[in-house]
Amino acid sequence: MHTKTLAELSLGLQAKTYSSVELTQFFLNRIDQHQQLNSYITVTPELALAQAKAADQRIANGMSDLLTGIPIAQKDIFCTQGVITTCGSKMLANFNAPYSATVVDKFNQAGAVMLGKLNMDEFAMGSSNETSYFGSVKNPWNINTVPGGSSGGSAAAVSARLAVCATGTDTGGSIRQPAALCGITGLKPTYGRVSRYGMIAYASSLDQGGPMTRSAEDAAIMLQTMAGFDEKDSTSVDIPVPDYRIGLNKSLVGLKIGLPKEFFGEGLDENVAATLASAIAEYRKLGAEIIDISMPNLKLAIPAYYVIAPAECSANLSRFDGVRYGYRCESPVDLTDLYTRSRGEGFGKEVKRRILMGTYALSTGYYDAYYLKAQKIRRLISEDFKAALATVDVIMGPVTPSTAFGIGEKMDDPIAMYLSDIYTIAINLAGVPAMSIPAGFVAGMPVGLQLIGDYFSEDRLLNIAHQYQQVTDWHNFIPTGFE
Amino acid sequence: MEWETVIGLEVHAQLATRSKIFSGAATVYGAEPNTQACAVDLGLPGVLPVLNQEAVRMAVIFGMAIEAHIAPYSVFARKNYFYPDLPKGYQISQMDHPIVGVGHLDIEIDGLIKRIGVTRAHLEEDAGKSLHEDFHGLTGIDLNRAGTPLLEIVSEPDMRTAKEAVAYMRKLHELVRYLGICDGNMQEGSFRCDANVSVRPKGQVEFGTRAEIKNINSFKFVEKAINHEVERQIALIESGGKIVQETRLYDSVKDETRSMRSKEEANDYRYFPDPDLLPVIIDEAFKAQIKAELPELPEAKKLRFKAEYHLDEESIAILTVTRPLADYFEAVYKKSGCEAKLCANWITGDLSAALNKAGLEINASPINAERLSGLLARISDNTISGKIAKQVFELLWQSTANADDIIAEQGLTQISDTGAIETIIDKIIADNPSQVEQYRSGKDKMFAFFVGQVMKAMQGKANPAEVNKMLKEKLNS
Numbered sequence: 001m002h003t004k005t006l007a008e009l010s011l012g013l014q015a016k017t018y019s020s021v022e023l024t025q026f027f028l029n030r031i032d033q034h035q036q037l038n039s040y041i042t043v044t045p046e047l048a049l050a051q052a053k054a055a056d057q058r059i060a061n062g063m064s065d066l067l068t069g070i071p072i073a074q075k076d077i078f079c080t081q082g083v084i085t086t087c088g089s090k091m092l093a094n095f096n097a098p099y100s101a102t103v104v105d106k107f108n109q110a111g112a113v114m115l116g117k118l119n120m121d122e123f124a125m126g127s128s129n130e131t132s133y134f135g136s137v138k139n140p141w142n143i144n145t146v147p148g149g150s151s152g153g154s155a156a157a158v159s160a161r162l163a164v165c166a167t168g169t170d171t172g173g174s175i176r177q178p179a180a181l182c183g184i185t186g187l188k189p190t191y192g193r194v195s196r197y198g199m200i201a202y203a204s205s206l207d208q209g210g211p212m213t214r215s216a217e218d219a220a221i222m223l224q225t226m227a228g229f230d231e232k233d234s235t236s237v238d239i240p241v242p243d244y245r246i247g248l249n250k251s252l253v254g255l256k257i258g259l260p261k262e263f264f265g266e267g268l269d270e271n272v273a274a275t276l277a278s279a280i281a282e283y284r285k286l287g288a289e290i291i292d293i294s295m296p297n298l299k300l301a302i303p304a305y306y307v308i309a310p311a312e313c314s315a316n317l318s319r320f321d322g323v324r325y326g327y328r329c330e331s332p333v334d335l336t337d338l339y340t341r342s343r344g345e346g347f348g349k350e351v352k353r354r355i356l357m358g359t360y361a362l363s364t365g366y367y368d369a370y371y372l373k374a375q376k377i378r379r380l381i382s383e384d385f386k387a388a389l390a391t392v393d394v395i396m397g398p399v400t401p402s403t404a405f406g407i408g409e410k411m412d413d414p415i416a417m418y419l420s421d422i423y424t425i426a427i428n429l430a431g432v433p434a435m436s437i438p439a440g441f442v443a444g445m446p447v448g449l450q451l452i453g454d455y456f457s458e459d460r461l462l463n464i465a466h467q468y469q470q471v472t473d474w475h476n477f478i479p480t481g482f483e
Numbered sequence: 484m485e486w487e488t489v490i491g492l493e494v495h496a497q498l499a500t501r502s503k504i505f506s507g508a509a510t511v512y513g514a515e516p517n518t519q520a521c522a523v524d525l526g527l528p529g530v531l532p533v534l535n536q537e538a539v540r541m542a543v544i545f546g547m548a549i550e551a552h553i554a555p556y557s558v559f560a561r562k563n564y565f566y567p568d569l570p571k572g573y574q575i576s577q578m579d580h581p582i583v584g585v586g587h588l589d590i591e592i593d594g595l596i597k598r599i600g601v602t603r604a605h606l607e608e609d610a611g612k613s614l615h616e617d618f619h620g621l622t623g624i625d626l627n628r629a630g631t632p633l634l635e636i637v638s639e640p641d642m643r644t645a646k647e648a649v650a651y652m653r654k655l656h657e658l659v660r661y662l663g664i665c666d667g668n669m670q671e672g673s674f675r676c677d678a679n680v681s682v683r684p685k686g687q688v689e690f691g692t693r694a695e696i697k698n699i700n701s702f703k704f705v706e707k708a709i710n711h712e713v714e715r716q717i718a719l720i721e722s723g724g725k726i727v728q729e730t731r732l733y734d735s736v737k738d739e740t741r742s743m744r745s746k747e748e749a750n751d752y753r754y755f756p757d758p759d760l761l762p763v764i765i766d767e768a769f770k771a772q773i774k775a776e777l778p779e780l781p782e783a784k785k786l787r788f789k790a791e792y793h794l795d796e797e798s799i800a801i802l803t804v805t806r807p808l809a810d811y812f813e814a815v816y817k818k819s820g821c822e823a824k825l826c827a828n829w830i831t832g833d834l835s836a837a838l839n840k841a842g843l844e845i846n847a848s849p850i851n852a853e854r855l856s857g858l859l860a861r862i863s864d865n866t867i868s869g870k871i872a873k874q875v876f877e878l879l880w881q882s883t884a885n886a887d888d889i890i891a892e893q894g895l896t897q898i899s900d901t902g903a904i905e906t907i908i909d910k911i912i913a914d915n916p917s918q919v920e921q922y923r924s925g926k927d928k929m930f931a932f933f934v935g936q937v938m939k940a941m942q943g944k945a946n947p948a949e950v951n952k953m954l955k956e957k958l959n960s
Contacts, residue, residue, distance in 0.1 A: 079529045092528065099522055101529060198529040205758035233531050234761055312758055315561050318572020319526040323624065339565055362563070362753035371755060 001026050002161035003478065006070055006218035009164060013059055013069045020059070020069030024052035024113050027071040031115065031162050034482065036143065039157040041076045041086055041134045043116035051113040058111050066221050068111030073163035075154050076117035077124055078104050078209070079198040083114075087200045088122040088132040088150075091320050091327045091346035101198025102230045103167060103209050110225045115163055119153030122348045123317065124174055124202040126150050127420045130411055131350040138407070139182060140479040141445050145404035148178030154212045155182035160482040165213040165222055169199060171206045172305055173399070173424025176436035179212055180399035180448020183438045185465065185475060186212045187219045190456050191431035192237035194223075195230030201316040203309035204235070206428040215475050216437065216465035220244035223458060242459045248466040253287030255464065258392030262298045263423060269402040271442040276398055279439040279449045279468070283396075286467055291392055295384040300377045301426035302418060307361045307374035308429070313351075314358030320346065353414065378429045385430040385452070394464055395452040398423050399436045403445035423450060433458050437465045438474035446474075484721070485685040488713050489693075490648045490678060491640035492705075494655055495633050496665040497609070497673040498541045504608050504632035505532030505575060512671045516614070516625035524630040526570030531759050534559075538632040539763060541664040542582045542606050543773050545634060548662055548780055549601050551586025553770055559606075559760045563753045567624050568611035576635075578754040581605035582763060588638075588658070589782070590650040599651050600639030607633050634664070640679065640690065645709035649702050652676060656702075657781055661806050675700040680712045682720070691716070692726040696733050696740055708733035712740050784809055792816070792823035801831045808845045814852035819859040829859060833876055850879045857886035865946055866890065867897045898945045901953065904937070908950075908957055911936045922958055933958065 001009065001023060012018055028045050048071065055069035079085045079097035086092045100108070107114070121131040129137040129152025137152040139145040140160040147156040151168030155178030158166050168175040170188035179186025187210045194209045201207060211222035224245070229238040257280065264273060284290060322328035322342025329341035347355070361370035388395055400420060410417040427434045432455055439449035449468075453461040469475050503510055506523035523530045546553045558580040561573040583604035589596050609631040614623035636655065642648045656674055659665035667674045681693035696712055699705050711733075716726055730749070731740040779787070781803055788799045788809075802812045808830070815826045834855065838848055858879060862872050867890060878889045890896055898904060911933060912919055922929035937950050 085528070087528065095528065097527065097529065099527075099530075197531050200528040201759075203758075232533060234533050234759065235531075311755060315563055315571075315573050315753075315755070318563060318565065319528070319570060321565060321567075321572060323567050324525060324570065325527065335567065359753065362755055364751050364753075367753075367755070 002030060003483075005214045006164050006221055007066075007215070009070060010066045010221070013055075014064065016059070020052040020055040020071075020113060021049060023069065024048050024071045024115070027115055027163060034160055034162055037138045037140060037156050037160055037162070038135050039119055039137050039147075039153040039160070039162055040073070040116045041088070041119050041132075041153070042084055044083055044114060047083065048113050048115050051108075051111075055111045055113060065110040065225075067107065067225055069113060070164050071113045071115050072107065073115045073118050073154070073157055073166045074104060074107075075120055075151050075167050075169055077120060077169050077200045078167060079200065080104050080114070080117065083117060085117065085200070086134065087124070088120040088134060089347065089351070090133040092200075093133065093327065095326055097198070099198060102195035102232060103226050104198065106225050106228075112225075118151070118157055118163075118166055121150035121152065121174075122351050123200070123313070124150040124169055124171055124207075125313070125350050125354055127173070127177060127417050128405070128407075128410065129153065129178070130407065131348055133348060136407055139404045140482055141183065142404065144406055145445070146181070146407055148181035148400070148404065150174040150178075151186075151212060152178045155179050155184055155186070158182070158184045158212050158214065159479060161478065165211060165218055167209055167222075167226070168212040169202075169207055169209045170424075170428065171202050171208075171309060172428050173421040175210050175212060176399050176424050176434060176448065176450060177421060179436040180450075181404040181446065183441075183446030183448075183474070183477060183479075184212060184214060185216055185219050185438065185469075186210065186436045187223060187458065187461070188427065188434050189223065189227065189458055190237075190433045191428075192235055193433070193456065193458065194226045195228070195233045195236045197230055197232040201312075203312040204316060205312060206305075206309060208428070216435075216462050216469055217245065217248060219435070219465075220248060220462045223462075227458075237456075239456065244459050244462055247459050247463045250463050250467075251287065252283065252464060252467050255283070255286075255288040255394065256291055256392040257283055257288050258291050258293040258388055258395045260293050260295045260298065260388065260395060260397060262295055263397030267401050267419070267422065268398055269442070272398055272400075272402060272447050275440040275442055275447040276396075276449055279472075280396060282468060282471060286471065293388050293392065293395070295388055295426075297377065297380040297384045298426050301381055301429055302422060304374040304377040304381070304429060305421075305425045306357065306418060307370045308378065310354040310358030311361045311371050311374075312358065314355045314362065317347075317351070317355055322346070350414075381426050382430040385426075385432050389432070389454040393453075393460065397450050397452070399448035399450045403442050403447060427452055431455065433461055435461050435465050437468060438477070439472075440474055441477075446477075486682045486713075486717050487685045487687075488643055488645075488709075489640045489681045489683065489690055490642040490645070490709060492638045492642070492648060492651060492676050492678055494636045494638075494652065494674070494676040496636060496655075496659050496667075498538050498632040498634055498664055499666050500535055500537045500541065500632050502535060503630035504535050504538045504606065506630055508630065510631050512668075512673075514627055516623070516627060518627065520611075520626035520629060524570065524626055526572075532575060532757075534760060534763070535632065538606055539582070539765075540773065541632075541662075542604065542634055543765060543770065544662050544664055544777065545604060545636075545659065546583035546586060547770070547774055547777055548658060549583075549586035549588055551601060551604070552584030553765055554580060554582050554584055555765055556580060557582040557605075557763045557765075559757045559763075560754045561757045564750045566610070567622065568613045568626070568629070570611065570626060570629055574608060574610065575757055575760070576607035576754075577605035580762075582765075588651065588654055590647060590654050592647055592650055597641075597647065599641045599647075602637045602639050604634055604636040607635060609633050640681075645706040645713070648678065648709055649706050652705055653702060657804060661778060661781055663778070663806070669700050672700060676705065678705065678709055678712075680709055680716070681726070682713055682716045692728050694726065694728070694740070695730045697730055697743065699733055701735075704733060704735050707735075707738055708740060711738065715740065778806065792827070794823055794827050798827040798831055801835070802827060805845065811845050811848075811852050815856050815859065818853055819856035819863070821856075821859045821863040825859055825863060829855065833873065837880055849881075850876075854879055854885050861886055861890060865897055865948075867895055868943065868945075868947055870943055871895050871897065895944065898941055901949060904941070904945055904949055904953055907937055907940050907945075908933075908953055911940065912957060919958065930954070930958070
């Protein structure tokens, strides 16, 4: 059953080939058998089986949705009422939210089954899932390498078939980079397409939740449920959600693909480049036209991101002060002691590093030079995307400079770690949607191809990804040991 | 040396919205601690603010009332600092782009009008409260107030005396209540101010170094705190000292200000635009709609009362202090059909005294405009005398009956029947020959004696004008 996609399993459930309870138990067993990946922080078997039972009832009553009875898993950044939400941090190791995120509510309403909460970099800050308080996640393709981050648990779990699909969040590449490194399909929607309510904030103007799946078709099904305006999130956008599956089979003849020269220069592993070249050749066969473009401001994305995201996070994480909930230090002697030790002991190194960077960037005397300058760069980058997407339908490029790196390899070198997001960060700054799809392997490790579209063109991106997946089978490969 | 004082005020007016500025929790004062704080107010992880449109509307109403520039584009910003009653570790406020820009307010000092500039007014959320009593050395946190909408109104440093500052604050207080955007309850903290105070040698152009006095919640304290601070600054400078820029707290018990923190110790609030909230866009259509709904403002009402009702300045000042009182007066005037002066006298006199004694606002008056009108109509048509009217007023206050029923029931109708009055007058003249003699020999004061006797015999119900007239006729004949 684990070799099937969400779309296939949905049909099986409707046809009553198997029940949701059977399917759920099957996945719970797999989670149990493959704990070495450390992809889950919390597994919720009782809740999952209760939801599966209810789903079976719904299916029997003919009241089901495509997701009804499908065992999925939530990145542990989405608040789930009744189930601990840790955000990968000691700070929230015991936090039980009195509400569920809008995204979680939507899956519940659709009748999806939640298997548990997935591991992640602490507060979504990291590119390797090594900053999690709950330990590193291992890449199913090679357990000595990282799965990417911050949605590393989600990518590893879907890749190893420990969940049919999963949610992720993407602030600077946190869906796409792990999806690429683990060989799955990941979609970061347009900023504002998916509600952020109940999704613990890292950098509010960049954070966006999205699906992490086996295939583009599965991503379409998941996004259908996740997307839409939410009155509880002022930054969610009130425009209609199209039917994401309806256009999947549209022909790509005449599709204009832009390849920014900045994406294919120095720093990109040559084997990865060769793999991407074959993928693009495949698109040419499907009738697409390849156009060389230039986006001169892309090189400014990393410095701009590492001012804006830390600045926002420095304020977003101020609420974790040991006063009302979350970690509180032992026997504080006064208020300052309560603050400094609760935060000092509750946050990990990378989180503290980013809070300090952000605090510095917002300080009097530095604000103009850092924060305002970064915002100007952000506008320039958005302009680059608008200009490029006015001439081409989709921009393609790498997701990561190389395949998955070794666990521990970059932990002592934050700059090297930050550079692993060099191809993904600009997209968040611009707010446009982007996908990572499996495009081949280098030395047995997956390579992702990135597709970047115009605002709210998720349907088009899914169509472009789906057409590729109709003529390739990279997305069907299963890592050894998980077949 | 002669010194000049320079004062600017920052007034915080709590907006009278039903729910908080960024959440759906209620804003009612005095609830059990932490019962009016939802997940958003508690700053739980993952929650997001959603702007209350009513707060925006109220800010725009205020801006229009002071003829200010209304920003077509305003932005919420985060003001970062740690404090236990600030749940998110930042306050959502406005910094570079406030919703209300430059405007003005006119005050009257010793009969002269002085224009005070308003620099800006911006929307922000209030913090919670730290409770230091009852917790045995620990601090309790009540977040009911967290997220309550505030309009911070910042004046130019245009005031030169504590009296002007008080006049400005009173004017603002009257205005926000008129507009219905703030209940003005100073004891509950709905209307409070910080005062920026400095002194300079008279004639000097540059401002002196200022001190900010925090959280003053009464008109009396504004005056006292400023005067105190001015004395302190002058004494310090004259003894060779230097004023340091600092924040000071006014202690109303000791009647003194004391230093809270110096400029060096001040927080770096690291303001930046709140990425959870969209900019507030206000278009011309919205402004036009607010303008059309704007109530008559105090100044206009005062002028109209003078022109329309010909009342004296003092009565007008009292009647127009609040909109409900002015409305009450106009309702009584319309319903009773009496002279404006009679209506005004009863409202500013007996009714106001009774309300004050009972600690009630006009809206809670046991005698509504209709019932008071009933009483005044009977005075006006001479059914009862002014003296009897006071009795009827007492009964109106205590019961729910109307004036006509009370008058009928108690037999209080004034006797204007000249025949009945004449009979009594003749009898009293006949019974008191010596007093009549005294009067006729020039002792005018005796007239009052006869009036008293007649009224006494008629249990106060005789029409005094009629009694006067007839007595004069009889005694002088």
